[in-house]
Amino acid sequence: MRLMVTGGAGYVGSVVAAHLVEAGHDVVVLDDLSTGHRDAVPEKAEFVRGRVQDAAGHLDASFDAVLHFAASSLVGESVTHPGKYWHNNVGGSLALLDALRTHGIDRFVFSSTAAVYGAPEVSPIPEDAPSAPTNPYGASKAAVDQLIASYCAAYGLRAVSLRYFNVAGAYGRYGERHTTETHxxxxxxxxxxxxxxxxxxxxxxxxxxxxxxxxDYIHVADLADAHLLALDATAEGGAATGHLVCNLGNxxxxxxxxxxxxxxxxxxxxxxxxxxxxxxxxxxxxxxxxxxxxxxxxxxxxxxxxxxxxxxxxxxxxxxxxxx
The missing domain is CATH 3.90.25.10 (UDP-galactose 4-epimerase, domain 1)
Structure with a gap:
């Protein structure tokens, strides 16, 4: 398949892009390199430097699906600069979903987060736990999940949101290197x-x-495996007939x-x-x-x-x- 991976020069995005390339897919990585690294893009993937807000100009009808990782993700920063998180995470995702509609792409995998649950009273946390984020980062991701659900219902998009907890580890030369490290x-x-x-x-x-x-800690390579399975679930007859939400954790x-x-x-x-x-x-x-x-x-x-x-x-x- 021909796939776009937004944020594919970042930690999780690069590991997933590497898994997709290894599985034989034609991968295009879209990343503005604001937090990602050019050398984290797999050699066999095409790299396009750009913002997710401008994805419409980099997509066309030849793409089968999009996997979306591009986002601002620092909890503390989201509290002090919430506008950045609403613009980047929600505004960027909205522009991307509209680009999918423009080009007739109906398969989508979204990198969500357990931060949408806030401080839940139940453990282990199920997907139907109330969404009660305690910071703008979690709130922005919860808003994108709602946005995806509405596009699935209205436009026939088949999508999977993967909500994961603490990602760690490395996959060969692909690993975690953030300018501001919080993990x-x-x-x-x-x-x-x-x-x-x-x-x-x-x-x-x-x-x-x-x-x-x-x-809950999850190995980044296990996380990548889940994204490939989620992509399969968005195929015709797959588990994602509309918007499917799945937690990932050990x-x-x-x-x-x-x-x-x-x-x-x-x-x-x-x-x-x-x-x-x-x-x-x-x-x-x-x-x-x-x-x-x-x-x-x-x-x-x-x-x-x-x-x-x-x-x-x-x-x-x-x-x-x-x-x-």
Whole structure:
């Protein structure tokens, strides 16, 4: 198939683009490189530098489907600069969906997020949990999910929104390298890498086994597998007859201390920690129920060991960057 991957020079987008190329698809990556990296685009993919808002000029009727990753994604920034998130995430997605209509493209996979749930009362979190985002980033993604649902109902679009939790690990030369890093595993790995002195434990008095927050971690390669299955689900006769929403996660929670222990085990370094106040809005436990993805997409994560996830991220940090 001929596919466009928006945001395909970013972390998750590049890994999915690589999987698509390996599966034999003709891939065009559209990315403005505001946060992505040109060298993260697979060699066999065509690269077009541009904004998702201008996708209509880069699409045509030869495309079979679009996988959409382009978005602003920093929670803290979304609070201080909400306009950027409404313009980029919602405005960009609206322009993209209109471009699909213009060119008669009726298959769509969207990179959504568990942030749409906010601080849910139920764990593991099912897809029918109330949408109650606690920041503009989550709210913008929830709005795009509603936008997609309306386009499916009105125009016959077949789409899958994949809501995932904490993505980590690496896939060969494709890995996580953000200018502003907010994710725990890469932050913790910065300590043995020599670019950070210690890891902050934001709250040690949560009602969890060791007092620190518990989160669901998913390997980025398992995530990519799910996107290819979601693409299959948008085919005629597939599971996505309209708008299908699926959570992605291991279904197993790991605490902040668990992550630090895994980093210590993988790297052989001490990895000091220091206690810090709780962050506003941090729920004690966020774990996904991925039953729907298993049942309707046939997806089952195979890289579920926390140490294996950390080891892949560590290899990328040590070896991947050395080769660039």
């Amino acid at each position: 725990l595993i890469p932050l913790a790995l910065q300590v043995p890498h020599g670019t950070r002195g210690s890891v902050a434990l934001y709250g040690t008095d949560y009602p969890t086994p060791d007092g620190t927050c518990v989160r 279904g197993t929670g790991f605490s902040v201390r668990d992550v630090v222990d895994a980093v210590r085990a993988v790297t052989g370094c001490a990895v000091p920690t220091h206690e810090a106040p709780r962050r506003a809005g941090d729920p004690p436990v966020l774990v996904a129920s991925a039953d729907r993805a298993r049942e309707l997409l046939g997806w089952r994560p195979s890289r579920t060991s926390l140490e294996d996830i950390v080891a892949d991220a560590w290899s990328f940090l040590r070896e991947g960057e050395a080769g660039r």
